[in-house]
Structure formats: structure tokens, C-alpha cells
Amino acid sequence: MDVEVRLTDSSKGKGLFTKKTLKEGSVIFDEEPLVSCQFSWNALYKYKACDHCLRPLETAEENARRLTGKFDLVLPYPECCTTVKDTIISCEKCGVEYCCSECLINADTQYHKILCIGSKERSGCHPLELLNEAWKHIHYPPETNSVMLIVRLLARIIQAPDPQVAISQTLQFCHRTFNEDAELAHKLLGEGFANQISHLLSLLQQALPHECIQQFLTENGFKSLLALIGTNGQGVGTSAISQWVSKSSELPLTDAKKLELDQFIDKLYEDIEKHSGTFLDNEGVALYTLQSAANHSCSPNAQATYLHNNFKVSLVALRDIAEGEEIYISYLDDCTLERSRHSRRKVLKENYLFSCNCEKCMDQADQPDMTSEDEDESMSE
Incomplete structure (x- = not known):
């Protein structure tokens, strides 16, 4: 690896440092998550994705037809579709779909044996189903997180060859006080649902009554896990259409054919927005060990992106980064980054419990302490 995690010379504790000079646009590293899962509403609305890696299970044409509502739509250049339907495989017991046998085996090895409830038990009354439904009624679209990530994290501990090692890997993300955990848990659930922590915990206890995870099945332990996913959960997005657009745009076409394709793509996105809004991707959340070690800056030198159209995150340099x-x-x-210093710091304080002192914030220290909304109001007066 060209990076290392080490102590910083500030109050941030640990940080991620490069061990060599990196050029702008270079991939610093690729990383698969500790665990990931699709958002609950996203799956309900038939955004079909591999239950393990979130790779699309629809072809680009199937994806386009569903999102536009035009079921006779034909995409040109079908060879640019990256979805491989022949390798899709299902769990024999519960019917959950995976993009390939490798993902099925990895899921089964890591967590799915514990979470597979079988088709006969799918009556809507299993604790896992009830927990998922309870969470969905707390988090309507657009979703930002999922309690099912906690479920997979705990199932991973239960199935681990050495549960204590898996617990240690989990605890590296937990470094807040009980009061801070409670504050972040309430923030994640929202003011109207903060009183449902005990209900969610009760369902989790019924779903996973295992001795080796008892420390997480207390109220404080559960709040710690909610704080964990609230501060470290990384959004994941995959799309069959986006891949098709990217591949078809690279074709060596004549100028006339290129213009025709561009117009087709513009109309496609216009029709999608009319029928489905801006919800284009299979969306979910994941927990990454290395990526989570990177600290925040309002003027970042790297960005997390998804180059592989699955749950594998790529950290890409936004500018040249010197060794060390x-x-x-x-x-x-991106929108919040462009707002005032006070607005940015307010959001970070509310969601991550720290006051940002990055270079950009320090350079703007003489700005008035008002939010961007306050500035907009004062400008209109």
C-alpha cells in the first residue's frame, strides 16, 4: 500500500498519509468494505443489485425502461452494457440474488448464514423483517443510512472464525463517549424518532440473540453502533445506465453518429427525470476500514468514487500530493462545501461533533458568524 494510518500532530488523532508522491487523478487505493448493504427503500422500488457487492443486476436497457416507464425503449450499442446476466445466482433458501457465485460464497462465508431466513419464514413477522420495516418508517427516501448495515456487521462477528478479532475490527470505529454516541444516535434517527431506539434494539435482540455480541445489544452498545454508521457509513451508488453511457461515449463514432448519440442520451435523462426524478442509481451504504481513516477538509486533496460499478471504493487524488x-x-x-464557513462548521458540528479548523476554514476565519441561509436573507432585504 502507498498509504499508512498514523497519529497526526493535531487533535484529530489518527490520519491517512501517503508514502509516496501522488499525481492528480491517480488512484491512491481501491478498497472493499468490511460490510455493505443496499438501502431498504431502494431495494423495495426494484433497483436490482447484487445483495453483496451492489453491482447492478439489470441490463442497461432494462434499467432505462424501468426508470423512464417506456417498456418498448431500445438502447443503441447494446454491446456497451456491462451487466452479465448469465452469472446471476440466487441463495437456494431465501432467493436473495447475487451477481456471481463468488459474491454468493463471500456473503455466505461472512454473514449470510446467520441472516438467511428462508422463503417459508418470509411472512413479514420475522424480527429481521420487522426491524427493516421499522427503519424504513424512520428513514424515507432519500435514504442516507441503514440499520441493516449494523445487522450485517454483527452477523459478521458471529460468523467470524475468531469473534474477538472481528469485534476489535468493529471497535476501531467506536471512539466516542456515551454522551456523544447518544447525541449522534438521536441525530441519525431524527427528532421525531429518537424515542424508538429501544424498539429498534428490542427487534435487533430478537433477531440476533448471540452471546458473543452481547456488548452491542445493550442500549449504550446499540447507540455506539448507530453513531458508528452515522459517522463512518459511506454512500455507495452503482448504475447500469451510467456504465452504458460511459462506454458508448467512448465509441469511435463519426461526428454525425456522435451527435445522434448525445441527443439520445440527453433525451433519456430527461425522460428519467420526468418519470423517476433524480433517483438513478442502486444506492446503499458501506463501512471501509482504510477510507474511514481519512480526516475531513473543506479543501480536500482526495475524493472517494466508485470506478468498478460495485461496492469497491477508489480514493482518487484531486491534486498532486507530496510524499508524507x-x-x-x-x-x-459539493453543495455544502460551497457554503459559508459558518454553515460548513455548523453541519460538521451537528453530524460529526467537531469544529473544522482546516486550511480553508482558517483562511475564512474573519467571515461573519452567520449561516449561508442568513446571508441569503440579508441579501434579499
């Missing part, structure tokens, strides 16, 4: 330099990503979306 700390690697920073942004915990904020």
Missing part, C-alpha cells in the same frame, strides 16, 4: 502529506477527503457534499 496527509490525505484529506470531504465529509460534506
